[in-house]
Amino acid sequence: NAGVMQNPRHLVRRRGQEARLRCSPMKGHSHVYWYRQLPEEGLKFMVYLQKENIIDESGMPKERFSAEFPKEGPSILRIQQVVRGDSAAYFCASSPPLPGLAGGNEQFFGPGTRLTVL
Amino acid sequence: AQKVTQAQTEISVVEKEDVTLDCVYETRDTTYYLFWYKQPPSGELVFLIRRNSFDEQNEISGRYSWNFQKSTSSFNFTITASQVVDSAVYFCALFSGSARQLTFGSGTQLTVLP
Numbered sequence: 001n002a003g004v005m006q007n008p009r010h011l012v013r014r015r016g017q018e019a020r021l022r023c024s025p026m027k028g029h030s031h032v033y034w035y036r037q038l039p040e041e042g043l044k045f046m047v048y049l050q051k052e053n054i055i056d057e058s059g060m061p062k063e064r065f066s067a068e069f070p071k072e073g074p075s076i077l078r079i080q081q082v083v084r085g086d087s088a089a090y091f092c093a094s095s096p097p098l099p100g101l102a103g104g105n106e107q108f109f110g111p112g113t114r115l116t117v118l
Numbered sequence: 119a120q121k122v123t124q125a126q127t128e129i130s131v132v133e134k135e136d137v138t139l140d141c142v143y144e145t146r147d148t149t150y151y152l153f154w155y156k157q158p159p160s161g162e163l164v165f166l167i168r169r170n171s172f173d174e175q176n177e178i179s180g181r182y183s184w185n186f187q188k189s190t191s192s193f194n195f196t197i198t199a200s201q202v203v204d205s206a207v208y209f210c211a212l213f214s215g216s217a218r219q220l221t222f223g224s225g226t227q228l229t230v231l232p
Contacts, residue, residue: 033219042209043163045219056218089161093220106151107213107220109163 002027004094004110005074012116019079019086021113025094032075033107034067037089049075082117089114120145122212124223131200132231139195139226141210147171150214152186152193157225158206166208169193200230 005024013019025032030051035043045059049069060067064082069075079086093107121144131137143152154166167177169186177184181198197204210223 035220035222042222042224043211043220045221048218059219091163106165106168108165109155111162114161 004092004108006090006092006110006113008113009111010114010116012118013082014118015083016081019082019115019117021077021079021090021092021115022074023077023092023094023110024074025092026108028096029094029108030097031095032069033093033095034075034077035091035093037091037112039088043091046077079115082115084117087115087117120212120214120217120221122210122221122223124208124210124226126226127224128227128229130229130231133202134199136196136198137200137228137230139197139208139210139228141193141195141223143191143193143210143212145212145214145217147214147216150212153211153213153220154184154193154195155209155211156206157209163209166195197228200228202230202232204228205230 004026007022011019023032032049034046036046037043047060047067048056049067051069052071064080066078077090089112091112092110095107123142126140129137150171152169156164156166167184174186174188183196185194205228207225207227209225211220213220
């Protein structure tokens with residue numbers, strides 16, 4: 001039973017380019033969360049998605065960032081026109097389909113994608 | 119609003135010493151979960167423990183133990199007889215239904231010296 005997979009593990013982009021980060025949740029998990037860890041800081045929530053729906057994007061920057069979790073395929077975090085301040089580790093987590101707190105909501109983390117913007 | 123405070127930014131101990139990492143949380147929810155994660159130098163997040171708000175029993179797992187006290191909103195983590203391999207950043211996190219997201223503390227960098 002494979003864990004949460006993220007690719008690429010490392011991504012280098014120049015300012016102004018686009019970054020696409022992919023996350024494949026654990027088998028049977030339909031909830032995906034994205035977190036960002038800036039250097040020397042803790043993880044900050046960005047967005048929570050279920051299949052084809054954005055449930056909570058309160059942590060997403062208003063511009064240049066978008067996320068999707070299509071019916072088929074991985075979840076994608078897309079950053080347009082990257083700037084140096086976007087350099088960070090981006091973690092994806094998935095959880096089982098139980099929506100409530102009872103028995104669910106334990107989030108399993110992927111290994112992260114380290115984005116470096118030159 | 120949810121908040122997790124890890125007041126200790128860095129701790130340094132000598133191997134075999136015991137060390138306690140502090141975690142204080144804030145939430146208005148009565149049902150919530152508390153977590154500890156370890157982030158070694160390689161960068162991945164390793165799940166250590168999850169406790170729900172209705173279970174205040176302390177837990178021990180090998181050299182690790184956790185002390186959950188609702189009265190002081192604390193969920194402290196103790197490593198007994200620390201080892202060099204325990205060197206990592208440790209994060210405390212809170213999940214509650216109203217937020218539907220994990221709120222992390224800023225982490226404590228633990229260095230265990232040989």
